[in-house]
Amino acid sequence: MKKRVLIIEDESTIAELQRDYLIINDFDVQIEKTGDSGLARAKNENFELIILDLMLPNIDGFEICRKIREVKDIPVLMVSARKEDIDKIRGLGLGADDYITKPFSPSELVARVKAHISRYERLIGSKEKKNETVSIRNLLIDKDSRRVWMENSELFFTGKEFDMLLFLAENPNRVFSREELFDKIWGMDAYGDISTVTVHIKKVREKIEIDTSKPQYIETIWGIGYRFKV
Numbered sequence: 001m002k003k004r005v006l007i008i009e010d011e012s013t014i015a016e017l018q019r020d021y022l023i024i025n026d027f028d029v030q031i032e033k034t035g036d037s038g039l040a041r042a043k044n045e046n047f048e049l050i051i052l053d054l055m056l057p058n059i060d061g062f063e064i065c066r067k068i069r070e071v072k073d074i075p076v077l078m079v080s081a082r083k084e085d086i087d088k089i090r091g092l093g094l095g096a097d098d099y100i101t102k103p104f105s106p107s108e109l110v111a112r113v114k115a116h117i118s119r120y121e122r123l124i125g126s127k128e129k130k131n132e133t134v135s136i137r138n139l140l141i142d143k144d145s146r147r148v149w150m151e152n153s154e155l156f157f158t159g160k161e162f163d164m165l166l167f168l169a170e171n172p173n174r175v176f177s178r179e180e181l182f183d184k185i186w187g188m189d190a191y192g193d194i195s196t197v198t199v200h201i202k203k204v205r206e207k208i209e210i211d212t213s214k215p216q217y218i219e220t221i222w223g224i225g226y227r228f229k230v
Helices: 012-024 035-044 061-069 085-093 106-130 159-170 178-186 195-208
Strands: 003-008 027-032 049-053 076-080 098-101 133-136 139-142 147-150 153-155 218-221 225-228
Touching: 003 012, 003 035, 012 027, 012 106, 027 035, 035 061, 049 061, 049 106, 061 076, 061 085, 076 085, 076 106, 085 098, 098 106, 133 159, 139 159, 147 195, 159 178, 159 195, 159 225, 178 195, 178 225, 195 218
Parallel strands: 003 027, 003 049, 049 076, 076 098
Antiparallel strands: 133 139, 139 147, 147 153, 218 225
16 A cells, blocks of 8 residues: 655645655545644644655644644654755754755655655654554553453462463463463473462452452363463
């Protein structure tokens, strides 16, 4: 799918030149010529990046950038013929990711657009990875923070209890023997009584099950082991 770029620029020749170069590089480009209309589209539609002129009718680029940052963190490239450092400092201080002075090379603009989108996607990808969760019915497990919630109420687990719950939840509907669970949670080289698995299963059930005699999550398969039901 093509990356969407919004150009907010009142000078048609400049906006169209930017658009043409970006389209050649396989971007989906939209143009707005006033601050009001540009801000409305920036807030209400999904774009991967915004190219924002500083001097615009109705509302200037500084104010647009500030309002965009209230609701979105996508890259914003501010464009202006004004070369004063104070404008650059103000624009970047309001949340712009880059400041380009006119005139500039269209190929340079395309390169900056690609770089900022790529950097933003890497950042979002790393956040998603860090915030990875496991959600099964009313149970939510945050792997990164090692926290657990049941129907919006946080539950508290010891380290091994959490490891046991997470392992079973990530491998649903599969039966594991006590020996297998001991090896997975404590490690093959660990020393200990295999009955510790039973003890930890009991403790986890007491925290996540409404009725431990009729478990809805961790089921005992008699003579074999345990299974996490989904």
